Every structure is written in structure tokens, then in C-alpha cells.
Amino acid sequence: MAELKLCNVTKIFPWANQSEKDKARESQNPQFTEEGVIAVKDFSVEVADREFIVLVGPSGCGKSTTLRMIAGLEDPDEGEIFIGGENVIGVAPKKRDISMVFQNYALFPHMTVYENMAFGLKMRKVSKDIIDRKVREAAEILGLTEYLGRKPKALSGGQRQRVAIGRAIVREPKLFLMDEPLSNLDAKLRNQMRAEIIKLRKKLDTTFVYVTHDQTEAMTLGDRIIIMKDGFVQQIGTPKEIFEHPANLFVAGFIGLPQMNLFPARLIRKDNEYSVLIGGVIFPLSQKTNEALLAKNSPDRDITLGVRPEHLFVSEKGIPAEVELCEMMGSSHHIHVTFDGNEAVVVIPAIEDHGLSSGDKIRLSFDGAKAHLFGGDGKNLI
Ligand SMILES: Nc1ncnc2c1ncn2[C@@H]1O[C@H](COP(=O)(O)OP(=O)(O)O)[C@@H](O)[C@H]1O
């Protein structure tokens, strides 16, 4: 149990040699600078006691480095980190009262599940009785009781990962750090373990920092999500806040499956009423959006319009479009359409018999309240 606070944390890995530096000069990656790789820049967040926070972003955006700095495995170049109110910069990892679970968890192959889980406590000279109680409690929570006598090779991938989590649980840490703990599992197991982590979290009174590159994991597990790109925090918010109001185009495209449709469009202001023009059709915006734009005195301008696939629908009036392809996804249909050189995906629940096939001419519409508006700098206009 502890709150966690990061203030302007920055980590830059200097180049090992001149040839690395030369290669970096040719790279398009904005993280590669003269100084070195900017792994994390100006990262600030306050995580509440017992909050489950998820750090999400593409590979290389600085998630693991952030977690390693919280754990004390890496020192920030700048900034402060507080765990339970204590500044932990300079405090050794083992004195930070944290547990960490990695993607490549390594269990001791010659030890049983029980011994694997007990190992860390044994090293800390915890008494046998207490070790026994804690290991059995953790095994119970994780459904491993009947496997305590087995060796890792006699376990499935999911069970092994549970042992790795068990090893971390027995320490009853103030802070639980997990770095892509499910990414080595196949899709089905990953879904199962995701549900187990949700249950686990309810049983443990601990603060969680969970790293993943998977937006579904982030959306389903996090009380709040921190989205990173190229070493920079893009947005921090609840899954709902981020889904409904992505701060920029990157977040808009990253969160939500299938991805949000993005189209070039024109924002129009007439008699203090805003609307968007797209595909020759004018869509009025919601009153809330209107008020926000008025407050900013936003002029007419070219924008990027974002509409989620589940918010586009086929209607009598609307943007003339052509059906390219219909995909049956199980619980929904994904209809791929084109108009004016734009591609879009429309999601229709499977229970609706849409009767569409490729080549059909249709019209597309959306509710202005569901429109996301982005300016030339990629930032949300409101
Ligand atoms: N020890 C290191 N030395 C040099 N560069 C590193 C080191 N660790 C990470 N990096 C670089 O820092 C960036 C962020 O890495 P990382 O935090 O591992 O990203 P993520 O976990 O989001 O995939 C990457 O460009 C990575 O190559």
C-alpha cells in the first residue's frame, strides 16, 4: 500500500560509441538525439494508493525504462520519484518494498512451485512458518494449491506465469510492478490471465503499475492509463476519458479497436453554430462541442475529423460511399468502405442483417456528438 509520485523524470541513454551516434543521425526516430536515446522525458504522474495504473505505448516508447526507474534498477538523469511519500532516488531496489514481474519470468527449473515461490522470502531469512503461510495463501489466490509440488516443466504457460506472479505476491509489496507479464502467452491464455489479474487485484491491497503495448489490456485493467510515445507522455486518464476524448491523433489511433476513422474535413462556423463539412455533406456538431469551440473563438479551418467505426452508420442521407469488403467478425460485421479517396470501417452488430456486399453504393452518416476534431498540430480542438 503506497502512493507513487513521479516528478519530471527523465532518462537519456548516451551513445556507446561514435558509430552508434552516426547511425542515429540518419534515423527518423525523434528519440535519437546528439546526446543519446531519450528513453523517458519529463514524466510526471501521481498514482493513488491502491490504484491500478497502466503504462501503454508502442515498443521503444520508454515504458520499461520508466518501470525500471521506479524499481530502482535504473537511475533517472533528472526528476524525483516518491513511494509512500519517501523520495527513493538513491535507495537500493531491495529497500524499496516493491515486487516486479517481467515478461521473461525465469522460474528455477529444479525447484518445485512451492520452492520457487518461497525462494525470495527464504533469501530474506523469513521464518519457515511465515513462508509456509504466505506461499499457501498466494497459491490459493492464484489457484496453484494443487500444483505446489510440481516442477515448472510440468506446468502450462499460464500456470508458470501464475507462479511468477505468486513469487511476487508472497512479498506483500507496497508496489507491484508488472512489465508485459502476458505477452509471451497465446491469445486465449492472455484473455484468461487478464481476467485473473483483475480478480487478483481485488484481493490484494496494493498499488499496481502495469506495462503493456496492448491497448485492450490497458483499457480493461487500468483505473487510469498513461499513454506514451517516443519517450513522452501523451495523455493520462481513465479508459473512458481517453476513449471519449483522446488528446491527440496518436492517442485517437492507438486506443480503440478497430481504429478510429480519420478523414480530412473542414470546420465551418456560421451564425455561432459549428459544423463539419465532409464528402460534400454538412454535419452539425453537439451543443457541448459548439460551446467549447465558441469559447475558443475557433475560426473556419481544415481539420482531421475522427469518427469511431461503431459510430459510423449506413443511412438514407449522408456521404456517398462504396462498399469494398464485408468482414464477419463473430459478434459484429466490419464493413470497409471508400469515399473521396478516403477509407473507412463501419462496425455493425452481427444481429443486424445489413444485406451489404462489395460494390454496393451506400450513404454514410454519424452523430455530430460522436465527432472528434483535431487541428493541424494533431491536438484535439476541444
Ligand atoms: N540500457 C540501455 N541502453 C541504451 N538504450 C536503451 C537502454 N534501455 C533502453 N534503451 C532505449 O530506450 C528506449 C526506450 O526503451 P524501453 O524503455 O525499453 O521501451 P519500451 O519498454 O516501451 O519498449 C528505446 O529506444 C531503447 O532502445
Ligand SMILES: [Mg+2]
Ligand atoms: Mg519494454
